Amino acid sequence: MADPDPASQSPASRTPQSKPALQLKSQKFREAREGDWRALNGALDRAERQGLGGFSIDELLNLPVLYRQAMSSLSMAMAISLDRNMVVYLQSLSARAYVYIYGPHSRLKDVPADFFGKAWPQSVRRLTTELWLAFAALMAGILIGWLLCAGDSSWYDVFVPASQADGRDLSASAQSLRETLGSGPKDTALSPFAVFLMTHNTQVSIMCFALGAIFGLPTLMLLIQNGISLGAMLWLFARKGLGFEFGAWLTIHGTTELFAIIIAGACGFHIGRRLMFPGEATRMASLSQAGRLTGTVMIGVALMLTVAGCLEGIGRQTITDSLVRIAVGAVMLVLWLAYFLMVGRKAKTDG
Amino acid sequence: MAETHKARRDLMSDAPYGEYGRTATEIVTPEGVVLPFINASFGERLGALIIDLIIVVLAPIVIFIAWVILPGDQMNSDTTASAIFQIAIIALMFFLRSGYFMFFEMGPKAATPGKRLMKLRVIAHDGGRLTPAAVFTRNAMREVELYLPLTLAGAGMAAQNSLGWLALIWALGVLLLPLFNRQHARLGDYFAGTRVVHMPRAKLSYDLADLDSDRRLGLTFTAAQLAYGEMELGVLEQVLRERKVPVMKAVADKIKARIGWQEPKNPADVPRDEDFLRAYYSALRAHLEARMLLGRRRKDKHDPALS
Incomplete structure (x- = not known):
């Protein structure tokens, strides 16, 4: 095993000891957006159970915003993250949100x-x-x-x-x-x-x-x-x-x-x-x-x-x-x- | 041997929902994002159909039994109630034959009870809305695909003539059509421009990479030691999430042998298998993700190493 040159070492091994929180880009990405995903997930759970009747105006207006955020998170995650659990979660969340937002129900009205x-x-x-x-x-x-x-x-x-x-x-x-x-x-x-x-x-x-x-x-x-x-x-x-x-x-x-x-x-x-x-x-x-x-x-x-x-x-x-x-x-x-x-x-x- | 393996393996993002070996229909949403949907397998579709048919067949039988058991004399003596009851029965039979599938698929879940149990739903193939017209068409086609040939086959078999066999071949041909296309679509799906997809629920778990505590353990790896690709990273993630001790030991031993790992001299410093694997996972992910940002990806260990 040849001694590798320092430039090609993994980031984990060459980050200085003094830096407090050591995070990957994909982890920072996740931390910044996780709250929105969970909010969308909760909203979808609620909507699938009881419909949109119980939603306030703000929550209703927020739903498409959260949906688009999840969509953009997904395309981003596919490009930068290898956390399989997160990518799978985003795929399933986006798919659920997509079929809900473009589903047949709103059509019936x-x-x-x-x-x-x-x-x-x-x-x-x-x-x-x-x-x-x-x-x-x-x-x-x-x-x-x-x-x-x-x-x-x-x-x-x-x-x-x-x-x-x-x-x-x-x-x-x-x-x-x-x-x-x-x-x-x-x-x-x-x-x-x-x-x-x-x-x-x-x-x-x-x-x-x-x-x-x-x-x-x-x-x-x-x-x-x-x-x-x-x-x-x-x-x-x-x-x-x-x-x-x-x-x-x-x-x-x-x-x-x-x-x-x-x-x-x-x-x-x-x-x-x-x-x-x-x-x-x-x-x-x-x-x-x-x-x-x-x-x-x-x-x-x-x-x-x-x-x-x-x-x-x-x-x-x-x-x-x-x-x-x-x-x-x-x-x-x-x-x-x-x-x-x-x-x-x-x-x-x-x- | 290695070559065939290489050809079959995909990038993680190519395996829909992390389920290897299943094909996906890619739907371009109106926002322009490509969203993969797992095609329902033939088995899932057949299972859903059988559950639905059982409901459709059993419901009238249950109602008939209830009608026999319940005090029917008053019902029969009262002509108005009897007429209303008869109307209800006719309407119900009609609903079960023609309306059952349409009613449930036009609902917010776009799935019949059988499909719901199998975690399936109907989507529009072009990425647009699933319209009531499409649901009507895909279910009206059941007449040609299922009810008519089966009725003819039944009648033909009873009469012992060749028509029965012909109808049976027709029924089998149309029933098995989903086996002969990648998306497992049946005739009604083609006519309505719909597909049936499998929609599993996924939970967001914690992030396995924890560089801080790995640093405290003092485990570091050289780039040459990070000798795996995305495929192996996914497997390692699965092992770490399942946390089965014998599996983790076997995997850790295998990795140590491959990368030429030297255990620390002091037995107290030897990391537990799980700690070792998590540290290795974090380091490998950091390594691969850093290259990924530059557009360089490594599918699996058979790919040339990234510098």
Whole structure:
């Protein structure tokens, strides 16, 4: 072992004996900032337990300052310190503070205004092509259902199995069919059946959306299939001269519900399209863009289906006049269209 | 042999949270700081999913049993109460199937109970906020990834047809997708631009380097004796924090042999193993940190020594 020259000896061995507190740079660094870290840690503990409600104004204003200090401490510590415990602590503290400060919770407060005023209608407008495609698929389904049943009535049993028909089968008389369009056997406004329909429809629309991930084909099939059973039923009622009444019965909630399902289908088509044709973005970036856009739209679809469920559960049971039913349905359709077409448009200043 | 070791070892700052062998997703925060997040392992994700599924499956069973045990006659005789109860059941089933994951992941912890137990949470991959839309999308995809293929597989198996096998292969393929990417992301994560990360809690302990008391002991080392790198310093720190006597003795003996340490002649002056190791730790850290300030770092003992 050669005798090393004094300049390369460690600082510990060559510091003069007289100096009182002997500290490394990283220790001084830690001493100066440790209080702030512990304050941030305490604030985070409190916020995670009870939320920000109990914070005073000063504490609230201090939180982002402490967060930025911890962030800068971390980048500093990575450059000057080899105290692993401290670096690990700072990493975990910064990560905790980061997910808290940029977490989802604060979003929930300002979400409604932003969501209904801008995000939802704007996102829906970006799906125009897919919306037309989904609309066409549903209409094609209805047409197929009608025409096939009109050509050969035995198709009806295939499209609307007895388990789902609920008395609306080929042998039903006009009288019994008319009864199914009435105010329903139970007069309770929000019957369990209505709630079941509401949750079922939401499930179907989520399925319609998620299946878009398989290149959009199952979404297309689901839309056409739903259209076919609708068309078949329409044919059944029309055959007995009840087409108008059935249309009215369907319209009161159907304009909202079918609109929602068309939008869900459009979302499915959109992710399928962006999966297959990512365009200039990488496929991963394209997928996450599409996922976020359609996610926004789908939250709205769930709300639309709740509105449809209320119309179905309350409106259809209490309003029995066909003309009023059609009027309510038409008004809802106009409201939705006006909302999607007009709300959240920016004034064109950048053009 | 040494070469392969060298290639695998990283600087301390490369090992996220001091956990060697785990990969991290680096998120650039809006402040421009690069923050590493440990990717959740496949096992952790599977564990969290199983816990959540157990909750989702058991909750209705528990409620059903409670319904049977509780005086149900009055409930059934009263039609309004019965209707309300039915509505509650339908709403609950819907919540468990479609809303459970979304509800908890939109909350402040961004994690379902299963994820919380496994210390996981969901973050946005681009460093921005985790939006409700992203949470909706990543959980809506469960329909394609989990519920639908499993339902089809179940139906296909019962009917003994090839559709069941096809659905099972589909389910397995999508379920195992997290095994085939570094961040262990599933299909829903790609669609929503999210990742699931592991967030351990770390405590700030005391600083081990205490140059003053080392000086009082009179232990000094030459630069040639400080023959280790950052990797070994980290291990030494761990040994000193755990304070296991046999381990400290073994480590001290090994270091003494390597650096050619000569024990003092007077037996009363021979330092305890812990004191020796702490002194060596302080000296090594001071040595490495001083070089670090000049931008010269030594990964481990296989790196060339710093002058």
